[in-house]
Amino acid sequence: MGLLDKLSGWLGLKKKEVNVLSFTVFxxxxxxxxxxxxxxxxxxxxxxxxVIDSGDKLRMVVAKEExxxxxxxxxxxxxxxxxxxxxxxxxLRDAMSSVKVSQMLSLETIRDKPWHxxxxxxxxxxxxxxxxxxxxxxxxxKSDRHALV
Numbered sequence: 001m002g003l004l005d006k007l008s009g010w011l012g013l014k015k016k017e018v019n020v021l022s023f024t025v026f027x028x029x030x031x032x033x034x035x036x037x038x039x040x041x042x043x044x045x046x047x048x049x050x051v052i053d054s055g056d057k058l059r060m061v062v063a064k065e066e067x068x069x070x071x072x073x074x075x076x077x078x079x080x081x082x083x084x085x086x087x088x089x090x091x092l093r094d095a096m097s098s099v100k101v102s103q104m105l106s107l108e109t110i111r112d113k114p115w116h117x118x119x120x121x122x123x124x125x126x127x128x129x130x131x132x133x134x135x136x137x138x139x140x141x142k143s144d145r146h147a148l149v
Contacts, residue, residue, distance in 0.1 A: 042075035047139055048083040049131075052101055054119070055092035060104045067105055071113075082138035083110065084131050085117040091124070114138045 048070075052063050070076060087101040098119040102108070107115060116134045120127030 047081055051086045051088050053089050054087040054101050055089045055095040064105050083113050083115040084135045086120040088120045088122055090119045091121045
């Protein structure tokens, strides 16, 4: 089973193993009606995967606001957990580069957590391995960890 097969089934709570890192994944849809559920999972999280639609410039403002709220939440602010950003949908004609997404989200202001941004195309599996390899190398304990996606 390839990485794409492992990732494509994520919906809600799933458990996946990637290399030696075991993830319990909470798929926290970006839809506004689900955002109030996010904070119920913050306390148990040991890594964050934040997926951005790099082809949707209008939603970038909302993504920035949600990222700021998230990073300033008391259960996240106090932790030095890795944050992996996927600038997804790079196959779209008007997709922004990961550098542009990073600038629009002001990622350079994140100084208290290790972070990394990868250009990705989840449908083709491009960029996913790079990101997960980085996350594996930046997660303190390789045992079962919880990640928010």
